[in-house]
Amino acid sequence: xxxxxxxxxxxxxxxxxxxxxxxxxxxxxxxxxxxxxxxxxxxxxxxxxxxxxxxxxxxxxxxxxxxxxxxxxxxxxxxxxxxxxxxxxxxxxxxxxxxxxxxxxxxxxxxxxxxxxxxxxxxxxxxxxxxxxxxxxxxxxxxxxxxxxxxxxxxxxxxxxxxxxxxxxxxxxxxxxxxxxxxxxxxxxxxxxxxxxxxxxxxxxxxxxxxxxxxxxxxxxxxxxxxxxxxxxxxxxxxxxxxxxxxxxxxxxxxxxxxxxxxxxxxxxxxxxxxxxxxxxxxxxxxxxxxxxxxxxxxxxxx
Ligand code: BDR
Ligand code: CA
Numbered sequence: 001x002x003x004x005x006x007x008x009x010x011x012x013x014x015x016x017x018x019x020x021x022x023x024x025x026x027x028x029x030x031x032x033x034x035x036x037x038x039x040x041x042x043x044x045x046x047x048x049x050x051x052x053x054x055x056x057x058x059x060x061x062x063x064x065x066x067x068x069x070x071x072x073x074x075x076x077x078x079x080x081x082x083x084x085x086x087x088x089x090x091x092x093x094x095x096x097x098x099x100x101x102x103x104x105x106x107x108x109x110x111x112x113x114x115x116x117x118x119x120x121x122x123x124x125x126x127x128x129x130x131x132x133x134x135x136x137x138x139x140x141x142x143x144x145x146x147x148x149x150x151x152x153x154x155x156x157x158x159x160x161x162x163x164x165x166x167x168x169x170x171x172x173x174x175x176x177x178x179x180x181x182x183x184x185x186x187x188x189x190x191x192x193x194x195x196x197x198x199x200x201x202x203x204x205x206x207x208x209x210x211x212x213x214x215x216x217x218x219x220x221x222x223x224x225x226x227x228x229x230x231x232x233x234x235x236x237x238x239x240x241x242x243x244x245x246x247x248x249x250x251x252x253x254x255x256x257x258x259x260x261x262x263x264x265x266x267x268x269x270x271x272x273x274x275x276x277x278x279x280x281x282x283x284x285x286x287x288x289x290x291x292x293x294x295x296x297x298x299x300x301x302x303x
Contacts (some may be wrong), residue, residue, distance in 0.1 A: 001247055002027050002113050004106065006063070008036030008123035009046040011080050014237035015295070016122055017047075018211050021054040022298040025247045029109065029117075032061045032102035035058025036123035036168055037076045039082040040065045042096050043123070046084050052094045053214065054302070060095075063102030063127035069263070073124075076164065079225050086221030103130035110141035117141070120248050122148040122239035124165050131170035132179050136189040139181045146221070148242035149173065150187035150271035152259070152282050162269030162285075163188050168262055170269045176260035177277055184244040184281045185259070187271065190252065193288035194241050195234035198223055200296060207300035215299070240295050245283065248294070253285035 003026050007013045020028045031051065033043040044062045051058060067073055067210060075084075083089045098105060106127060121128050128145065128225050131138050149165035150173075156162040166173045174184070201219050204212035219235065226232040245252055258277025262270040 001118055002029050002116050003118050003120060003246060004030045004032060004109060005243065006119060006121040006123060006127050007047060007100070008034050008038060008043045008106055009050060010037035010043070010084050010239070011218050012235065012237065012239040013037065013122055014046070014050055014218060015215055015237065016243045017050050018054060018302065019240045021056055022202055022302050028046040028058055029060045030061060030105065032063050032106060033126055034063045034123040034127050036165065039075055042084050042200055045091060045093055048094045048097070049091050053211065055261065059098035059105070061098040061100055061105035061200050062101045064130060066227045067124065067169035067172065068126055068129055069169055073152070073168050074183050079222065081221050082168055086218040087091050088218055102127040103134050103282060106131040107135040107138050110138050111135070114141045116143055118144045118146060120167070120243050122136065122242055124168040125172040125176045126169045127150065129175045129255055132175065137223050139179050139279060142181060144184060144246065146184045146186060146242050146246050148186050148191065148239050150259070151189060152185070152187055152271050152273065153189045153284060154192070156270065157188060159269065161262070161267040163271070166271055167269030170261045170263055174263060176279060177259045177261065180278045184245055184249070186245045186282065186283050190283045190286040191236045191238040191241045193286050194237040194291045195232065195288070196237050196292060196295070197234035198224060200234070200292065204296055204299055208302045211302040225230045237291060237295055240287065241291055244291055244294060251287045251290050252283040254278060254281045255284050256281055261270050
């Protein structure tokens with residue numbers, strides 16, 4: 001499967017990109033970056049660092065620095081650390097960004113790989129909304145758009161009502177759900193059922209010292225946050241679960257429904273069922289242990 005990941009790395013983003021690099025059923029053709037866990041220039045630097053670490057020969061196209069709607073964004077330093085990689089703060093600048101901005105790159109790749117390209121969006125949806133605006137055929141050129149975002153049947157994480165990726169650009173997310181795109185939503189409804197514990201990271205580091213070791217190092221900070229906030233003994237494999245949904249839909253229980261996003265008031269950023277909207281395949285349940293197993297098995301094959 002030809003895949004582009006739209007990302008704000010970010011600790012769980014790094015895990016998702018490593019998974020995609022290891023997956024034999026994924027041909028990763030590029031990364032596009034977005035503000036979110038960090039500012040966009042940090043996302044791009046981190047993405048280029050990961051491309052190098054994973055020996056991928058793919059472009060990194062930088063995307064939007066701000067939300068389309070009202071900008072309520074502050075980098076999630078308390079979750080992902082000051083530079084996006086936990087306690088690791090010295091991250092070298094490797095290579096350069098692609099000449100095209102993210103939305104143009106997405107539009108061009110969707111046209112080139114018409115009917116074949118899957119985009120997995122694991123940050124705020126600004127670049128996707130921009131691509132929809134840029135090319136009226138973008139939506140129909142895509143094979144699938146798989147989004148890590150939202151909390152349809154459960155509480156949010158950044159507020160009681162909203163999940164972080166949707167909250168950071170509620171307007172863009174609402175525009176994406178209004179478009180006739182073949183969309184799969186992988187929200188907190190399922191990603192919090194894929195807990196990855198310190199023992200899982202240590203096992204991964206042993207099997208894959210270079211990549212797994214790096215993921216283990218950056219995750220210590222992230223695990224501390226999960227422990228402090230929810231008393232959890234692990235972190236959700238949020239972004240990796242979305243990448244896994246691209247190729248392993250049968251691992252998920254899916255309901256089809258339209259969605260909109262609340263655009264103001266105390267519930268801003270909440271994802272709400274709206275039957276008048278185009279249908280989205282919303283993941284309601286998951287084989288969480290299966291996702292954890294698959295993630296470990298594949299990332300463990302990396303150096
Ligand atoms: C999502 O928000 C970000 O912090 C994570 O990288 C993930 O994409 C989880 O709500
Ligand atoms: Ca992310």
